[in-house]
Amino acid sequence: xxxxxxxxxxxxxxxxxxxxxxxxxxxxxxxxxxxxxxxxxxxxxxxxxxxxxxxxxxxxxxxxxxxxxxxxxxxxxxxxxxxxxxxxxxxxxxxxxxxxxxxxxxxxxxxxxxxxxxxxxxxxxxxxxxxxxxxxxxxxxxxxxxxxxxxxxxxxxxxxxxxxxxxxx
Numbered sequence: 001x002x003x004x005x006x007x008x009x010x011x012x013x014x015x016x017x018x019x020x021x022x023x024x025x026x027x028x029x030x031x032x033x034x035x036x037x038x039x040x041x042x043x044x045x046x047x048x049x050x051x052x053x054x055x056x057x058x059x060x061x062x063x064x065x066x067x068x069x070x071x072x073x074x075x076x077x078x079x080x081x082x083x084x085x086x087x088x089x090x091x092x093x094x095x096x097x098x099x100x101x102x103x104x105x106x107x108x109x110x111x112x113x114x115x116x117x118x119x120x121x122x123x124x125x126x127x128x129x130x131x132x133x134x135x136x137x138x139x140x141x142x143x144x145x146x147x148x149x150x151x152x153x154x155x156x157x158x159x160x161x162x163x164x165x166x167x168x169x
Contacts, residue, residue, distance in 0.1 A: 049077040049085065060089075068093040074160075076168075086163040091156050092117075098150040101128070106166030110139040110149070115157025121147035 060072040074087040084106070092098070092115075101120065110119075116134045122145065123129050132152060133139055141147055143166055151157040 047077040049075070049079050067096040069096060083165050084163075084168040086168040087160065089113075089158065089160050091158040092149070092151040093156050094151055094154050096151060098148045101146050101148050103144060103146045104141060104163075104166070105143065106168040107143050107164045108139075108141040109162045109164075110141065111160040111162070112137045112139070113158045113160065115151055115155055115159075116153035117157050117159065118150045118152045119147065120150065121145055 055074050057072075060074060062070045062072050064070050069090065069092045071088055071090045074089065076084075076086045078084050086106075094115075098120075101122075110117075110133075112133050112135055114135055116132060117139070119131045119133060119139045119141075120128055121131075121141070128146075131139075134153075139149075149159075
């Protein structure tokens, strides 16, 4: 296991806080809410996150992207307080074409672990602006924001995405 320096440890605090607040329980012991007669069936992809636990990196299956990047799902479910949470780690290779600008129907915090990302997003007037964020930095993507991320460094960029509420998937 790779040793973490202080910067990497600080970047991980918000992620650990989200997990500690209830994000546990997704990949293993899932507690399903009781069925209510006449109510629609609960979404099979999510679970109630009610039990604290740790998530081993090597237990997270990696999805390879066509552009050479990869993503690892960490947890997806509903907190005891009602918010939907999705946490995953992503890696973009240097020079990869980013996703086109897109709109999300949830809120996101993006925590940069390694590399340099350019956060392109529309401002209040609809103008696309770009901000650069390096290791230890964070990006907030508000509900309904049209945005994209681009690796602008010379090495892979890795980051955690914490999606909250709305259609977090």
